[in-house]
Amino acid sequence: MRFRDSIFGRLLEPINRRQFQTVVDRLGGDAYDKSFKSWDHLVALIYAQLSRNDSLRGVVAGFNAN
Secondary structure (H helix, E strand, C coil): CCCCCCHHHHHHCCCCHHHHHHHHHHHCCCCCCCCCCHHHHHHHHHHHHHCCCCCHHHHHHHHHHC
16 A cells, blocks of 8 residues: 555645754754644644544544544
8 A cells, every 4th residue: 555645744835844944943942842842833733623523532633543
């Protein structure tokens, strides 16, 4: 079976991860974080907005289903 990129993955493609990480490093966004990085936070927030979830439980359930 061939790998196919998800629609959500295609929606994240326009975001330049290198530029995003440069801004996070410059502002110290991940300074006190060990596991849940700024990129993961951004992806979770975008997913919550697009799926119209209003709770963390709904976001986790949606991630686990996919």
